[in-house]
Amino acid sequence: MKDISELLGCRYPVIQGAMGVICNPEFVAAVSEAGGYGLLATAFLTDPGKLEAQVAAVKKLTDKPFGANLMAVNPKSLEFAEVLADAGVGAVTTSAGSPKRLVAYLKERGVKVLHVVASVANARKAEASGVDAVIAEGSESGGVQGFNGASTMVLVPMVVDAVKVPVVAAGGIGDSRGYRAAFALGAKGVQVGTRFIASKECIAHQNYKNALIRAEETDTRVLNMEWAQVRVVHTPLVERMTEGRDKANFSAMEASLEDAWVGGNLEANTIPAGQITGMIREVLSVREIIEEMVR
Numbered sequence: 001m002k003d004i005s006e007l008l009g010c011r012y013p014v015i016q017g018a019m020g021v022i023c024n025p026e027f028v029a030a031v032s033e034a035g036g037y038g039l040l041a042t043a044f045l046t047d048p049g050k051l052e053a054q055v056a057a058v059k060k061l062t063d064k065p066f067g068a069n070l071m072a073v074n075p076k077s078l079e080f081a082e083v084l085a086d087a088g089v090g091a092v093t094t095s096a097g098s099p100k101r102l103v104a105y106l107k108e109r110g111v112k113v114l115h116v117v118a119s120v121a122n123a124r125k126a127e128a129s130g131v132d133a134v135i136a137e138g139s140e141s142g143g144v145q146g147f148n149g150a151s152t153m154v155l156v157p158m159v160v161d162a163v164k165v166p167v168v169a170a171g172g173i174g175d176s177r178g179y180r181a182a183f184a185l186g187a188k189g190v191q192v193g194t195r196f197i198a199s200k201e202c203i204a205h206q207n208y209k210n211a212l213i214r215a216e217e218t219d220t221r222v223l224n225m226e227w228a229q230v231r232v233v234h235t236p237l238v239e240r241m242t243e244g245r246d247k248a249n250f251s252a253m254e255a256s257l258e259d260a261w262v263g264g265n266l267e268a269n270t271i272p273a274g275q276i277t278g279m280i281r282e283v284l285s286v287r288e289i290i291e292e293m294v295r
């Protein structure tokens, strides 16, 4: 396989990482129109009908391929998988837990599965469960991650050596240099999160985008959520949380995520980002970001 675009049916081997409430249909369609592989997110969805509506909305905006991310731990994920298979979505990503149950169902319905892993052991397990590719996500990435994760530079070549399925690199990729480095490490594509938040089409609030533009590479913090950890931008709220002056109780704060990410209230909740935020200096269109990356 030349690269992962062959598997996904898109022009470039660039997957837009799922990012909760900011992956609205317009944003996903813009990524796919620009030649990448747009992904809807289901992390905060409870109603399969909402996903069905989002899929229909993307289809109205583009005839290019797109997918969605399924969280394996979410008890609703099989219902979401059914919606995606019925809609003829070609490939999905799975993360946060064993993909086994979802792979069995999706493969039978002809949907390709790419599973996100943060270790060689989980890459092997994912391959054994029948996934079409793995996404090796290094610990510099934004958002939720496990404990004791290895960086992209360490993880990707080790996963490439350990499995036969194609490997996509995620974590810390923000421009053409990161993109080329991923391929030099043996990856067949990249998944990009943080860089896409600072795009014209992303509905993240300008306060979120400005925080990414202002942040240096040392300005993210990893917060402990007990079952996992999350890499976020260092804001005054995060400062208080790390000092123990504010409770880092994320399950109780989920309702306020939209308030922070889309509403721009950075006191309502944390704003996830990877260390590559240090490199982001301006808001660009998703097309500009993708074309610079693959040039």
Ligand SMILES: Cc1cc2nc3c(=O)[nH]c(=O)nc-3n(C[C@H](O)[C@H](O)[C@H](O)COP(=O)(O)O)c2cc1C
Binding pocket: 016, 017, 018, 019, 020, 041, 042, 043, 069, 094, 095, 096, 116, 137, 140, 141, 142, 143, 144, 170, 171, 172, 173, 191, 192, 193, 194, 195, 271, 272, 273, 274, 275, 276
């Ligand atoms: C705000 C935000 C939300 C995220 N939500 C999800 C999610 O719902 N599911 C998932 O598999 N990954 C999620 N991620 C991880 C991204 O999909 C992607 O793998 C990661 O951002 C890549 O690293 P980078 O941020 O260095 O580009 C999220 C990342 C961010 C920044």
